[in-house]
Amino acid sequence: MPPGYHVLLTTDSPKPSFIYKSLKRAGRMGAKSFQDLKAVYDFRCATCGSQEGKPHFLDADKRTQLQQGHMNPLKPLTLTNTIPQCQVCNQVYQDQYVFNEKGRVVAVASVEPVRNADAPIKQRIREYLAGSAETDDHAQ
Ligand SMILES: [Zn+2]
Numbered sequence: 001m002p003p004g005y006h007v008l009l010t011t012d013s014p015k016p017s018f019i020y021k022s023l024k025r026a027g028r029m030g031a032k033s034f035q036d037l038k039a040v041y042d043f044r045c046a047t048c049g050s051q052e053g054k055p056h057f058l059d060a061d062k063r064t065q066l067q068q069g070h071m072n073p074l075k076p077l078t079l080t081n082t083i084p085q086c087q088v089c090n091q092v093y094q095d096q097y098v099f100n101e102k103g104r105v106v107a108v109a110s111v112e113p114v115r116n117a118d119a120p121i122k123q124r125i126r127e128y129l130a131g132s133a134e135t136d137d138h139a140q
Contacts, residue, residue: 028101031079038066038084045086046103047093058088071099073109 001007009015020039023030031037043052043066050057050064069085070077073095083103085093093099098107108114114125 028080034068034079034082034084037079037082041084044084045089046083046101047085047089047099048103050086050088052084056086056088062088069093069099069103070095071101073098 020042023036023039024042026040028037028040031040038052044050045064045066046069048057052064052066054064056062056064065087066084067087067090068077069083069090071081071083075081083099083101085103089103093105096108096110096112097105098109100106114122117125
């Protein structure tokens with residue numbers, strides 16, 4: 001078949017790649033299921049970019065498996081509070097951080113990262129918290 005031509009295989013269901021292209025155009029709000037959401041992200045981990053079913057970026061012996069990553073662990077795990085994350089990223093970050101829709105950490109959601117921090121970081125956090133009652137949080 002020459003490039004640029006299409007063949008009608010069935011009238012019952014659209015070609016999966018057409019659905020995925022449509023979902024990618026629609027973005028997160030167009031997703032009705034986790035499978036749709038994975039298509040929006042091109043079946044890649046939002047955090048590290050490893051693609052589902054392919055060798056993982058950090059460990060080529062492992063196949064990437066996408067899981068429902070909790071964007072904000074303090075809120076219910078709904079589709080709007082979900083990003084696809086690989087088994088490695090989901091395991092490493094657990095429920096200790098808040099993520100944006102691009103899979104980047106934007107806040108802590110647990111005391112564990114603070115508890116595990118070095119003494120100088122803990123001191124900076126103490127100073128910040130002591131001063132935050134009197135000053136604007138974004139003043140620095
Ligand atoms: Zn990942």
